[in-house]
Amino acid sequence: MSTKLPSWKELPIGAVILEPGSSRRYKTHEWRTLRPVINQDKCIRCRICWSYCPEPAIIEADKPYVTSSNKRYEVSYLIDYDYCKGCGICAQECPVKAIEMVPEVR
């Protein structure tokens, strides 16, 4: 962390959080040891990963994609790597095994 965190004297009493939505700033990707990688060619756009992700860290993007067998999709499923904790539920649930969990190497 480069920013200086507040001292105990500056923090609100009782560990309350006074600013709504501040958890956006908490990038939970630091918890991750495995990173999900979606193979856009194999993906059948079924939305199962999107609905199972507990974060949710699967983004349904308006991003057309043409597969190697010339099938055109209007959307692509992308991972929000800021918040994905690497739980692997998406890879487990994917019916066509289009998501691979790749070790994070830092």
Place this chain on the structure above:
Amino acid sequence: MSKIIPLSGNSAVAYAVKSADVDVISAYPITPQTTIVEKLAEFIANGELDAEMIHVESEHSALSAAVGASATGARVYTASSSQGIALMYEIMFITSSLRLPIVMTIATRALSAPINIWNDHSDFMAVSDTGWVMMMAENNQEAHDDVILAYKIAEDPEVLLPVVTALDGYFMTHTIEPINVIERDEALSFAPKRKTWFTLDPDKPITIGALGDPQWYSEFKKQQYEAMKKSREVFEKSVEEFARVFGRKYGAVEFYGDENSEIVLIAMGHVVGNVKAYLSKVRIANSRVGVLKIKLYRPFPEDLVVRYLENAKIIGVIDRALIPGSASPGPLHSEIVTALRKHGVSSKTLSFICGLGGRPVTHEQISTMISKLTEFKDKPASELPREPLFIGVRE
């Protein structure tokens, strides 16, 4: 102005809770506490108290509901005993860490097993590490007054900690004494209802009870530590103001007898009265033996304890709870020894374990303790027993 009426300890507590004009009561019945919340239910039914009574399925839920209610800014009360306090244990830490000024009465009672509904301090001592301010009364008037004092201290913006007010099960809870009842207007002018803490409000959303990871947790613990320290100052100011307004003076500790006594007996709760009565009976109150009553247990008033004990040759500590395996199995003795040694006082101490599970601490037992103290008074510290002395236990 105020009226004196005969009340049991539990009724005395309930009258004070009514006068404090609490908004929410959440409780589960358990002996010997039950009649406190029964009386409060009666006040609500009569229209004498405008409060919400939440009936819950366990003490864990009782304190959880109290936490939720307090988080909305309500003045909240609950009470329990023994196994009920044990079941609240988890939520007691949460209450003090969320800094919610709930007041809870413990009608002290032994913990099972064997099943025992009678009085000792097992439950009180078992929760003395949960971050609550804790006081124990010696008589029913004090138990009544403590509730009003408790709200004053708990809701002080510099404290914001929950407070336990304790009274001895049966010996006090079910014993009737004349009580000078503090009326509602008097109570509210002494301890006005103020929302001094962060509360849930749909128009100003905040998060209560969020995650505090290793980057944050320690700072909040340090805040709690400082608040507990501050509560001592607020306690002293509050008892002073209480004495001015109501004419009854309480101290974090109270000493009876000659302050230069060579022998001092330390006790808590109703037993303090037993010891005082014994000493006045045998007319030694002003000569050789003094009594130190500990009213405020958290924060432990170590400075005052040391001030009253530094000239004593030997100190006897009466513990009505037992922690097997501890360096000092008497929890009060442990606090006393720590306070003395921390301040460089080398007075000798004896640890007495007695009055467990409702067995009365009799004058005969007090006499035995004083004989033991007299026996070791002039002996070198190396000859002191290393283990607590069990008084009144069959061999």
